[in-house]
Amino acid sequence: MKKLQQFLVSGMTTAALALVAGCATESSRALPVTKVESAGVAYAGVRYPVAVGKFDNRSSYMRGIFSDGVDRLGGQAKTILITHMQQTNRFNVLDRDNMEEIKQEAAIKSTAQRLKGADYVVTGDVTEFGRKDVGDQQLFGLLGRGKSQIAYAKVALNIVNISTSEVVYSTQGAGEFELSNREVVGFGGTASYDSTLNGKVLDLAMREAVNNMVRALDSGAWKGNSEKDFLIWQNLRTPVAELFDDETDDLRRRRVCRQAQADP
Template identity: 35%
Template structure:
Protein backbone atom coordinates (compact mmCIF):
# COMPACT_ATOMS: atom_id res chain seq x y z
CA UNK A 1 0.00 0.00 0.00
CA UNK A 2 2.94 2.30 0.53
CA UNK A 3 4.44 1.83 -2.94
CA UNK A 4 2.29 4.45 -4.73
CA UNK A 5 3.42 7.03 -2.17
CA UNK A 6 7.09 6.21 -2.75
CA UNK A 7 6.56 6.33 -6.53
CA UNK A 8 4.98 9.77 -6.18
CA UNK A 9 7.99 11.00 -4.20
CA UNK A 10 10.34 9.58 -6.85
CA UNK A 11 8.45 11.26 -9.70
CA UNK A 12 8.47 14.61 -7.88
CA UNK A 13 12.21 14.30 -7.22
CA UNK A 14 12.94 13.51 -10.88
CA UNK A 15 10.79 16.42 -11.98
CA UNK A 16 12.74 18.76 -9.69
CA UNK A 17 16.03 17.50 -11.10
CA UNK A 18 14.81 18.00 -14.67
CA UNK A 19 13.61 21.54 -13.91
CA UNK A 20 16.94 22.33 -12.28
CA UNK A 21 18.81 20.96 -15.30
CA UNK A 22 16.71 23.06 -17.64
CA UNK A 23 17.53 26.15 -15.63
CA UNK A 24 21.22 25.29 -15.69
CA UNK A 25 21.14 24.87 -19.49
CA UNK A 26 19.89 28.40 -20.12
CA UNK A 27 21.54 29.89 -23.18
CA UNK A 28 24.23 32.39 -22.25
CA UNK A 29 24.59 35.88 -23.68
CA UNK A 30 27.97 37.09 -24.95
CA UNK A 31 29.13 40.30 -23.29
CA UNK A 32 32.13 42.45 -24.13
CA UNK A 33 33.36 44.59 -21.24
CA UNK A 34 34.75 47.68 -22.87
CA UNK A 35 36.41 50.86 -21.79
CA UNK A 36 36.15 51.65 -18.07
CA UNK A 37 37.53 55.17 -17.72
CA UNK A 38 38.48 57.24 -14.69
CA UNK A 39 36.74 60.60 -15.11
CA UNK A 40 37.93 61.93 -11.75
CA UNK A 41 41.17 63.76 -11.01
CA UNK A 42 42.31 61.17 -8.49
CA UNK A 43 45.78 59.68 -9.10
CA UNK A 44 46.31 61.76 -12.23
CA UNK A 45 49.76 63.26 -12.46
CA UNK A 46 51.81 64.66 -15.31
CA UNK A 47 52.79 61.08 -16.22
CA UNK A 48 49.20 59.79 -16.22
CA UNK A 49 48.51 57.16 -18.91
CA UNK A 50 44.82 57.02 -19.82
CA UNK A 51 45.21 53.63 -21.50
CA UNK A 52 46.62 52.04 -18.33
CA UNK A 53 44.62 53.76 -15.62
CA UNK A 54 44.81 51.54 -12.49
CA UNK A 55 41.42 52.58 -11.14
CA UNK A 56 39.73 51.93 -14.49
CA UNK A 57 41.31 48.47 -14.73
CA UNK A 58 40.35 47.81 -11.12
CA UNK A 59 36.70 48.66 -11.82
CA UNK A 60 36.68 46.58 -15.02
CA UNK A 61 38.03 43.54 -13.15
CA UNK A 62 35.40 43.90 -10.42
CA UNK A 63 32.59 44.12 -12.98
CA UNK A 64 33.95 41.11 -14.86
CA UNK A 65 34.03 39.08 -11.63
CA UNK A 66 30.44 40.02 -10.77
CA UNK A 67 29.13 39.06 -14.22
CA UNK A 68 31.09 35.80 -14.31
CA UNK A 69 29.70 34.84 -10.88
CA UNK A 70 26.15 34.99 -12.27
CA UNK A 71 27.00 32.18 -14.74
CA UNK A 72 24.71 33.78 -17.34
CA UNK A 73 27.34 35.25 -19.67
CA UNK A 74 30.35 34.53 -21.82
CA UNK A 75 32.80 37.39 -21.45
CA UNK A 76 34.69 38.64 -24.49
CA UNK A 77 38.35 39.57 -24.04
CA UNK A 78 39.48 43.19 -24.36
CA UNK A 79 41.32 42.65 -27.64
CA UNK A 80 37.97 41.67 -29.18
CA UNK A 81 36.42 44.81 -27.69
CA UNK A 82 38.67 46.94 -29.90
CA UNK A 83 37.25 45.20 -32.99
CA UNK A 84 33.72 45.69 -31.72
CA UNK A 85 34.14 49.43 -31.15
CA UNK A 86 35.66 49.82 -34.62
CA UNK A 87 32.66 48.10 -36.23
CA UNK A 88 30.16 50.08 -34.17
CA UNK A 89 31.80 53.32 -35.28
CA UNK A 90 31.91 52.38 -38.96
CA UNK A 91 28.69 50.46 -39.52
CA UNK A 92 26.41 51.22 -36.59
CA UNK A 93 26.06 47.50 -35.93
CA UNK A 94 28.09 44.45 -35.04
CA UNK A 95 29.38 41.70 -37.28
CA UNK A 96 27.96 38.27 -36.50
CA UNK A 97 31.48 36.91 -36.94
CA UNK A 98 32.40 38.39 -33.53
CA UNK A 99 29.06 37.39 -32.08
CA UNK A 100 28.90 39.63 -29.00
CA UNK A 101 25.38 40.46 -27.88
CA UNK A 102 26.12 43.37 -25.55
CA UNK A 103 28.86 45.89 -24.87
CA UNK A 104 29.30 47.45 -21.42
CA UNK A 105 30.99 50.84 -21.14
CA UNK A 106 31.71 52.24 -17.69
CA UNK A 107 33.31 55.18 -15.95
CA UNK A 108 34.27 56.22 -12.43
CA UNK A 109 32.53 59.56 -12.07
CA UNK A 110 33.29 60.38 -8.43
CA UNK A 111 36.03 59.45 -6.00
CA UNK A 112 36.96 60.90 -2.64
CA UNK A 113 38.84 59.92 0.50
CA UNK A 114 38.59 61.60 3.87
CA UNK A 115 39.57 60.98 7.48
CA UNK A 116 37.37 61.96 10.41
CA UNK A 117 38.85 62.06 13.92
CA UNK A 118 37.16 62.39 17.30
CA UNK A 119 39.15 63.36 20.41
CA UNK A 120 37.72 62.85 23.90
CA UNK A 121 39.21 62.99 27.41
CA UNK A 122 40.11 59.31 27.67
CA UNK A 123 39.63 58.10 24.11
CA UNK A 124 40.11 59.04 20.50
CA UNK A 125 39.00 57.53 17.22
CA UNK A 126 39.84 57.92 13.55
CA UNK A 127 37.69 56.83 10.62
CA UNK A 128 38.83 56.54 7.01
CA UNK A 129 36.03 56.94 4.49
CA UNK A 130 36.21 56.34 0.72
CA UNK A 131 33.30 57.22 -1.56
CA UNK A 132 33.08 56.25 -5.24
CA UNK A 133 30.54 56.89 -7.98
CA UNK A 134 30.22 54.63 -11.03
CA UNK A 135 28.28 54.98 -14.28
CA UNK A 136 27.49 52.01 -16.56
CA UNK A 137 25.99 51.90 -20.04
CA UNK A 138 24.77 48.76 -21.78
CA UNK A 139 24.82 48.78 -25.59
CA UNK A 140 22.96 46.36 -27.85
CA UNK A 141 25.74 45.79 -30.36
CA UNK A 142 23.37 44.66 -33.12
CA UNK A 143 21.91 48.18 -33.25
CA UNK A 144 24.48 50.34 -31.44
CA UNK A 145 21.70 51.68 -29.18
CA UNK A 146 22.14 52.14 -25.41
CA UNK A 147 19.47 49.96 -23.79
CA UNK A 148 20.40 50.66 -20.16
CA UNK A 149 22.21 53.43 -18.33
CA UNK A 150 22.66 53.78 -14.59
CA UNK A 151 24.70 55.46 -11.88
CA UNK A 152 25.39 54.38 -8.32
CA UNK A 153 27.56 55.34 -5.36
CA UNK A 154 29.42 53.12 -2.93
CA UNK A 155 31.17 53.73 0.37
CA UNK A 156 33.76 51.87 2.42
CA UNK A 157 35.08 52.73 5.89
CA UNK A 158 37.81 51.66 8.29
CA UNK A 159 37.94 52.78 11.92
CA UNK A 160 40.43 52.61 14.76
CA UNK A 161 39.70 53.49 18.36
CA UNK A 162 41.95 53.95 21.41
CA UNK A 163 41.03 54.23 25.07
CA UNK A 164 43.66 55.40 27.55
CA UNK A 165 46.27 54.87 24.84
CA UNK A 166 45.22 51.26 24.28
CA UNK A 167 43.55 49.90 21.17
CA UNK A 168 44.24 49.31 17.49
CA UNK A 169 45.64 51.86 15.08
CA UNK A 170 44.91 51.87 11.37
CA UNK A 171 47.35 53.01 8.70
CA UNK A 172 46.38 54.12 5.20
CA UNK A 173 44.04 51.41 3.87
CA UNK A 174 44.39 51.03 0.10
CA UNK A 175 41.75 48.28 -0.05
CA UNK A 176 39.01 50.78 0.70
CA UNK A 177 39.15 51.92 -2.93
CA UNK A 178 38.33 48.37 -4.09
CA UNK A 179 35.49 48.08 -1.59
CA UNK A 180 33.91 51.44 -2.47
CA UNK A 181 34.03 50.81 -6.23
CA UNK A 182 32.76 47.27 -5.70
CA UNK A 183 29.85 48.53 -3.62
CA UNK A 184 28.85 50.98 -6.36
CA UNK A 185 29.11 48.38 -9.14
CA UNK A 186 27.12 45.82 -7.13
CA UNK A 187 24.14 48.18 -7.10
CA UNK A 188 24.07 48.19 -10.92
CA UNK A 189 24.97 44.60 -11.78
CA UNK A 190 21.50 43.17 -11.12
CA UNK A 191 19.95 45.69 -13.53
CA UNK A 192 22.58 44.85 -16.15
CA UNK A 193 21.87 41.12 -15.78
CA UNK A 194 18.09 41.54 -15.93
CA UNK A 195 18.26 43.80 -18.99
CA UNK A 196 20.49 41.35 -20.85
CA UNK A 197 18.39 38.30 -19.97
CA UNK A 198 15.16 40.07 -20.96
CA UNK A 199 16.50 40.38 -24.49
CA UNK A 200 16.04 37.26 -26.66
CA UNK A 201 19.07 35.04 -27.14
CA UNK A 202 20.54 35.15 -30.64
CA UNK A 203 23.11 33.28 -32.71
CA UNK A 204 24.10 33.73 -36.33
CA UNK A 205 24.62 31.64 -39.46
CA UNK A 206 28.28 32.07 -40.35
CA UNK A 207 28.36 29.93 -43.49
CA UNK A 208 26.89 26.95 -45.36
CA UNK A 209 29.01 23.99 -46.39
CA UNK A 210 27.82 20.83 -48.13
CA UNK A 211 24.30 21.22 -46.78
CA UNK A 212 25.42 21.96 -43.20
CA UNK A 213 24.98 25.36 -41.60
CA UNK A 214 27.76 26.69 -39.40
CA UNK A 215 26.29 28.49 -36.39
CA UNK A 216 28.10 30.84 -33.99
CA UNK A 217 28.35 29.49 -30.44
CA UNK A 218 28.78 26.09 -28.85
CA UNK A 219 28.59 24.17 -25.59
CA UNK A 220 29.93 27.01 -23.45
CA UNK A 221 26.95 29.08 -24.54
CA UNK A 222 24.51 26.28 -23.72
CA UNK A 223 24.08 24.84 -27.23
CA UNK A 224 23.94 21.04 -27.34
CA UNK A 225 23.61 18.34 -29.98
CA UNK A 226 19.96 17.71 -30.80
CA UNK A 227 18.74 21.21 -29.90
CA UNK A 228 16.27 22.74 -32.34
CA UNK A 229 16.18 26.49 -33.05
CA UNK A 230 14.15 28.84 -35.24
CA UNK A 231 15.70 30.74 -38.14
CA UNK A 232 14.46 34.33 -38.34
CA UNK A 233 14.76 36.56 -41.38
CA UNK A 234 15.60 40.10 -40.33
CA UNK A 235 12.89 42.73 -40.64
CA UNK A 236 13.15 45.80 -42.83
CA UNK A 237 15.22 48.73 -41.56
CA UNK A 238 13.27 51.97 -41.29
CA UNK A 239 14.27 55.40 -40.02
CA UNK A 240 12.40 56.92 -37.10
CA UNK A 241 11.86 60.61 -38.03
CA UNK A 242 11.50 61.58 -34.36
CA UNK A 243 14.87 60.23 -33.23
CA UNK A 244 16.73 59.97 -36.53
CA UNK A 245 17.69 56.38 -35.62
CA UNK A 246 17.32 53.34 -37.83
CA UNK A 247 14.96 50.73 -36.41
CA UNK A 248 14.77 47.10 -37.44
CA UNK A 249 11.17 45.89 -37.77
CA UNK A 250 10.28 42.49 -36.23
CA UNK A 251 11.64 39.55 -38.19
CA UNK A 252 9.79 36.50 -39.48
CA UNK A 253 10.46 32.83 -38.67
CA UNK A 254 11.24 31.14 -41.99
CA UNK A 255 12.88 27.84 -41.03
CA UNK A 256 14.05 25.49 -38.28
CA UNK A 257 17.48 23.95 -37.72
CA UNK A 258 18.74 21.08 -35.60
CA UNK A 259 22.21 21.03 -34.04
CA UNK A 260 24.19 18.04 -35.32
CA UNK A 261 27.51 18.71 -33.58
CA UNK A 262 29.40 21.31 -31.59
CA UNK A 263 33.11 22.04 -31.81
CA UNK A 264 35.75 24.44 -30.56
CA UNK A 265 37.98 24.66 -27.50
CA UNK A 266 37.15 28.17 -26.22
CA UNK A 267 34.05 30.37 -26.22
CA UNK A 268 35.73 32.63 -28.77
CA UNK A 269 36.17 29.88 -31.39
CA UNK A 270 33.21 27.62 -30.68
CA UNK A 271 30.81 26.85 -33.53
CA UNK A 272 27.98 24.40 -34.13
CA UNK A 273 27.05 22.39 -37.22
CA UNK A 274 23.33 22.29 -37.98
CA UNK A 275 20.95 20.95 -40.59
CA UNK A 276 17.75 22.49 -41.91
CA UNK A 277 14.67 20.57 -40.75
CA UNK A 278 12.04 22.70 -42.47
CA UNK A 279 11.66 25.98 -44.36
CA UNK A 280 14.10 27.72 -46.69
CA UNK A 281 17.14 29.98 -46.32
CA UNK A 282 18.67 32.14 -49.05
CA UNK A 283 22.31 31.01 -49.16
CA UNK A 284 23.35 34.21 -50.92
CA UNK A 285 22.13 36.37 -48.01
CA UNK A 286 23.04 34.52 -44.83
CA UNK A 287 23.74 37.81 -43.04
CA UNK A 288 19.99 38.53 -43.22
CA UNK A 289 19.18 35.72 -40.80
CA UNK A 290 19.68 34.98 -37.12
CA UNK A 291 18.89 32.07 -34.78
CA UNK A 292 16.57 32.23 -31.77
CA UNK A 293 15.16 29.76 -29.25
CA UNK A 294 12.24 27.80 -30.64
CA UNK A 295 8.95 28.70 -28.97
Protein backbone atom coordinates (compact mmCIF):
# COMPACT_ATOMS: atom_id res chain seq x y z
CA MET A 1 0.00 0.00 0.00
CA LYS A 2 2.80 2.37 0.89
CA LYS A 3 4.56 1.65 -2.40
CA LEU A 4 1.32 2.32 -4.25
CA GLN A 5 0.97 5.71 -2.56
CA GLN A 6 4.57 6.60 -3.45
CA PHE A 7 3.94 5.57 -7.04
CA LEU A 8 0.78 7.69 -7.24
CA VAL A 9 2.52 10.72 -5.72
CA SER A 10 5.43 10.33 -8.11
CA GLY A 11 3.08 10.03 -11.07
CA MET A 12 1.08 13.10 -10.07
CA THR A 13 4.28 15.10 -9.61
CA THR A 14 5.51 14.09 -13.04
CA ALA A 15 2.16 14.98 -14.60
CA ALA A 16 2.14 18.37 -12.88
CA LEU A 17 5.65 19.17 -14.10
CA ALA A 18 4.72 18.14 -17.62
CA LEU A 19 1.62 20.35 -17.47
CA VAL A 20 3.65 23.35 -16.31
CA ALA A 21 6.28 22.75 -18.97
CA GLY A 22 3.55 22.46 -21.57
CA CYS A 23 2.26 25.93 -20.65
CA ALA A 24 5.55 27.65 -21.52
CA THR A 25 5.25 29.85 -24.60
CA GLU A 26 7.74 31.77 -26.68
CA SER A 27 6.96 34.76 -28.86
CA SER A 28 8.81 37.46 -30.74
CA ARG A 29 7.96 40.49 -32.83
CA ALA A 30 9.74 43.23 -34.69
CA LEU A 31 9.38 46.73 -33.28
CA PRO A 32 9.26 49.95 -35.32
CA VAL A 33 12.30 52.21 -34.91
CA THR A 34 11.70 55.95 -34.80
CA LYS A 35 13.88 57.92 -37.22
CA VAL A 36 14.67 61.59 -37.63
CA GLU A 37 12.09 63.77 -39.37
CA SER A 38 14.03 64.08 -42.63
CA ALA A 39 14.71 60.34 -43.02
CA GLY A 40 11.74 59.81 -45.32
CA VAL A 41 11.92 63.14 -47.14
CA ALA A 42 13.41 63.29 -50.64
CA TYR A 43 16.51 65.47 -50.82
CA ALA A 44 18.42 66.42 -53.99
CA GLY A 45 21.16 68.58 -52.52
CA VAL A 46 24.83 67.93 -51.94
CA ARG A 47 25.73 65.74 -49.00
CA TYR A 48 28.52 67.22 -46.93
CA PRO A 49 31.28 65.01 -45.51
CA VAL A 50 31.35 65.25 -41.73
CA ALA A 51 33.19 63.34 -39.03
CA VAL A 52 31.99 62.81 -35.48
CA GLY A 53 34.58 63.77 -32.89
CA LYS A 54 34.59 63.32 -29.15
CA PHE A 55 31.31 62.74 -27.38
CA ASP A 56 31.54 62.62 -23.60
CA ASN A 57 29.23 62.18 -20.68
CA ARG A 58 29.41 65.47 -18.77
CA SER A 59 26.47 64.71 -16.51
CA SER A 60 26.84 63.35 -12.99
CA TYR A 61 25.30 60.01 -14.02
CA MET A 62 27.73 57.07 -13.69
CA ARG A 63 30.60 59.40 -12.83
CA GLY A 64 30.82 58.84 -9.10
CA ILE A 65 33.74 57.60 -7.03
CA PHE A 66 32.74 54.00 -7.75
CA SER A 67 32.78 54.45 -11.52
CA ASP A 68 35.23 52.27 -13.48
CA GLY A 69 36.15 55.21 -15.72
CA VAL A 70 34.63 53.76 -18.89
CA ASP A 71 32.34 56.30 -20.56
CA ARG A 72 29.58 53.96 -21.72
CA LEU A 73 26.95 56.69 -21.91
CA GLY A 74 29.14 58.88 -24.13
CA GLY A 75 29.92 55.95 -26.42
CA GLN A 76 26.26 55.05 -26.68
CA ALA A 77 25.37 58.66 -27.50
CA LYS A 78 28.01 58.82 -30.24
CA THR A 79 26.67 55.67 -31.91
CA ILE A 80 23.13 57.07 -31.86
CA LEU A 81 24.35 60.40 -33.28
CA ILE A 82 26.15 58.75 -36.22
CA THR A 83 23.06 56.70 -37.08
CA HIS A 84 20.66 59.64 -37.00
CA MET A 85 22.98 61.94 -38.95
CA GLN A 86 23.37 59.41 -41.74
CA GLN A 87 19.60 58.92 -41.90
CA THR A 88 19.01 62.63 -42.52
CA ASN A 89 20.31 62.28 -46.12
CA ARG A 90 22.17 65.58 -45.64
CA PHE A 91 25.59 64.23 -44.69
CA ASN A 92 28.20 61.70 -45.64
CA VAL A 93 29.27 60.56 -42.18
CA LEU A 94 32.89 59.41 -42.13
CA ASP A 95 33.91 56.58 -39.81
CA ARG A 96 36.97 57.46 -37.73
CA ASP A 97 36.58 54.83 -35.01
CA ASN A 98 37.41 51.78 -37.13
CA MET A 99 40.36 53.04 -39.15
CA GLU A 100 42.60 50.07 -38.38
CA GLU A 101 39.92 47.53 -39.30
CA ILE A 102 39.13 49.37 -42.54
CA LYS A 103 42.82 49.60 -43.43
CA GLN A 104 43.27 45.89 -42.76
CA GLU A 105 40.34 44.92 -44.98
CA ALA A 106 41.60 47.18 -47.78
CA ALA A 107 45.00 45.51 -47.57
CA ILE A 108 43.45 42.04 -47.69
CA LYS A 109 41.54 43.03 -50.81
CA SER A 110 44.65 44.71 -52.29
CA THR A 111 42.71 47.95 -52.66
CA ALA A 112 44.33 51.36 -52.32
CA GLN A 113 42.45 53.51 -49.83
CA ARG A 114 41.11 56.86 -50.99
CA LEU A 115 40.06 58.35 -47.69
CA LYS A 116 37.81 61.37 -47.81
CA GLY A 117 38.38 64.36 -45.57
CA ALA A 118 35.60 66.04 -43.63
CA ASP A 119 34.55 69.66 -44.02
CA TYR A 120 33.10 69.76 -40.51
CA VAL A 121 33.50 67.85 -37.28
CA VAL A 122 30.52 67.28 -35.00
CA THR A 123 31.36 67.20 -31.31
CA GLY A 124 29.07 67.03 -28.33
CA ASP A 125 28.31 66.00 -24.79
CA VAL A 126 25.60 64.46 -22.69
CA THR A 127 25.08 67.49 -20.47
CA GLU A 128 22.25 66.16 -18.29
CA PHE A 129 21.13 62.62 -17.53
CA GLY A 130 19.24 61.14 -14.64
CA ARG A 131 16.57 58.78 -13.38
CA LYS A 132 14.05 58.95 -10.59
CA ASP A 133 11.17 56.93 -9.17
CA VAL A 134 7.96 58.71 -8.21
CA GLY A 135 5.24 56.97 -6.19
CA ASP A 136 1.83 57.79 -4.76
CA GLN A 137 -0.85 55.97 -2.75
CA GLN A 138 -4.57 56.31 -2.07
CA LEU A 139 -5.82 56.11 1.56
CA PHE A 140 -2.45 54.98 2.92
CA GLY A 141 -2.15 52.41 0.15
CA LEU A 142 -5.39 50.58 0.99
CA LEU A 143 -7.21 51.74 -2.15
CA GLY A 144 -4.25 51.65 -4.46
CA ARG A 145 -0.74 52.81 -5.19
CA GLY A 146 1.26 53.81 -8.22
CA LYS A 147 4.86 54.07 -9.29
CA SER A 148 6.56 55.85 -12.17
CA GLN A 149 10.11 55.49 -13.46
CA ILE A 150 11.28 58.67 -15.19
CA ALA A 151 14.46 59.08 -17.24
CA TYR A 152 15.67 62.46 -18.53
CA ALA A 153 18.47 63.32 -20.96
CA LYS A 154 19.88 66.44 -22.58
CA VAL A 155 22.60 66.57 -25.24
CA ALA A 156 24.54 69.41 -26.87
CA LEU A 157 26.02 69.37 -30.39
CA ASN A 158 28.64 71.68 -31.90
CA ILE A 159 29.50 71.94 -35.61
CA VAL A 160 33.17 72.87 -36.05
CA ASN A 161 34.79 74.15 -39.25
CA ILE A 162 37.95 72.06 -39.79
CA SER A 163 39.80 74.93 -41.53
CA THR A 164 39.37 77.52 -38.80
CA SER A 165 38.18 75.49 -35.77
CA GLU A 166 35.24 77.91 -35.58
CA VAL A 167 32.01 76.60 -34.09
CA VAL A 168 29.60 77.52 -36.88
CA TYR A 169 26.46 76.11 -35.29
CA SER A 170 25.31 74.74 -31.94
CA THR A 171 22.12 73.07 -30.83
CA GLN A 172 20.66 71.06 -27.97
CA GLY A 173 18.06 68.35 -27.60
CA ALA A 174 16.26 67.03 -24.53
CA GLY A 175 13.80 64.25 -23.82
CA GLU A 176 11.98 62.46 -21.04
CA PHE A 177 10.64 58.91 -20.85
CA GLU A 178 8.20 57.66 -18.21
CA LEU A 179 7.07 54.14 -17.32
CA SER A 180 4.03 54.02 -15.02
CA ASN A 181 2.19 51.22 -13.24
CA ARG A 182 -0.75 51.35 -10.84
CA GLU A 183 -2.18 48.81 -8.42
CA VAL A 184 -5.82 49.26 -7.31
CA VAL A 185 -7.15 47.33 -4.27
CA GLY A 186 -4.58 44.61 -4.74
CA PHE A 187 -5.07 44.31 -8.49
CA GLY A 188 -2.61 45.49 -11.11
CA GLY A 189 1.05 45.09 -11.92
CA THR A 190 4.22 46.60 -10.58
CA ALA A 191 7.20 47.38 -12.79
CA SER A 192 10.74 46.50 -11.88
CA TYR A 193 13.76 48.56 -12.89
CA ASP A 194 13.75 49.03 -16.67
CA SER A 195 17.28 49.65 -17.93
CA THR A 196 16.07 50.21 -21.51
CA LEU A 197 14.73 53.62 -20.52
CA ASN A 198 18.30 54.94 -20.59
CA GLY A 199 18.74 54.13 -24.26
CA LYS A 200 15.24 55.29 -25.18
CA VAL A 201 15.55 58.72 -23.61
CA LEU A 202 19.07 59.22 -24.99
CA ASP A 203 17.82 58.35 -28.48
CA LEU A 204 14.93 60.81 -28.08
CA ALA A 205 17.19 63.68 -27.00
CA MET A 206 19.70 62.99 -29.78
CA ARG A 207 16.96 62.76 -32.39
CA GLU A 208 15.64 66.15 -31.34
CA ALA A 209 19.11 67.71 -31.58
CA VAL A 210 19.69 66.26 -35.07
CA ASN A 211 16.26 67.48 -36.19
CA ASN A 212 17.23 70.97 -35.04
CA MET A 213 20.49 70.67 -36.98
CA VAL A 214 18.71 69.72 -40.21
CA ARG A 215 16.14 72.51 -39.86
CA ALA A 216 18.95 75.03 -39.45
CA LEU A 217 20.79 73.57 -42.43
CA ASP A 218 17.75 73.76 -44.70
CA SER A 219 17.03 77.34 -43.65
CA GLY A 220 20.60 78.47 -44.36
CA ALA A 221 21.51 79.15 -40.73
CA TRP A 222 24.93 77.56 -41.19
CA LYS A 223 26.95 80.38 -42.71
CA GLY A 224 30.41 79.25 -41.72
CA ASN A 225 33.24 81.75 -41.50
CA SER A 226 33.62 82.77 -45.13
CA GLU A 227 31.66 83.79 -48.20
CA LYS A 228 32.44 80.46 -49.82
CA ASP A 229 30.92 78.52 -46.93
CA PHE A 230 27.85 80.73 -47.01
CA LEU A 231 27.35 80.26 -50.75
CA ILE A 232 27.82 76.51 -50.51
CA TRP A 233 25.28 76.10 -47.75
CA GLN A 234 22.78 78.33 -49.56
CA ASN A 235 22.99 76.11 -52.66
CA LEU A 236 22.58 72.69 -51.08
CA ARG A 237 19.32 72.17 -52.94
CA THR A 238 20.86 72.07 -56.41
CA PRO A 239 18.70 69.68 -58.51
CA VAL A 240 20.17 66.29 -59.25
CA ALA A 241 19.89 66.98 -62.99
CA GLU A 242 22.52 69.71 -62.61
CA LEU A 243 25.02 67.40 -60.97
CA PHE A 244 27.43 65.24 -62.92
CA ASP A 245 28.03 61.62 -61.94
CA ASP A 246 31.77 61.80 -62.59
CA GLU A 247 32.30 64.75 -60.25
CA THR A 248 33.87 64.32 -56.86
CA ASP A 249 32.12 65.97 -53.93
CA ASP A 250 34.82 68.64 -53.75
CA LEU A 251 34.55 69.54 -57.45
CA ARG A 252 30.78 69.55 -57.17
CA ARG A 253 30.86 71.99 -54.27
CA ARG A 254 33.29 74.26 -56.10
CA ARG A 255 31.05 74.33 -59.18
CA VAL A 256 27.96 75.07 -57.11
CA CYS A 257 29.87 77.89 -55.43
CA ARG A 258 30.91 79.39 -58.79
CA GLN A 259 27.32 79.21 -60.01
CA ALA A 260 26.14 81.01 -56.90
CA GLN A 261 28.73 83.75 -57.35
CA ALA A 262 27.73 84.20 -61.00
CA ASP A 263 24.00 84.47 -60.27
CA PRO A 264 22.75 88.04 -59.74
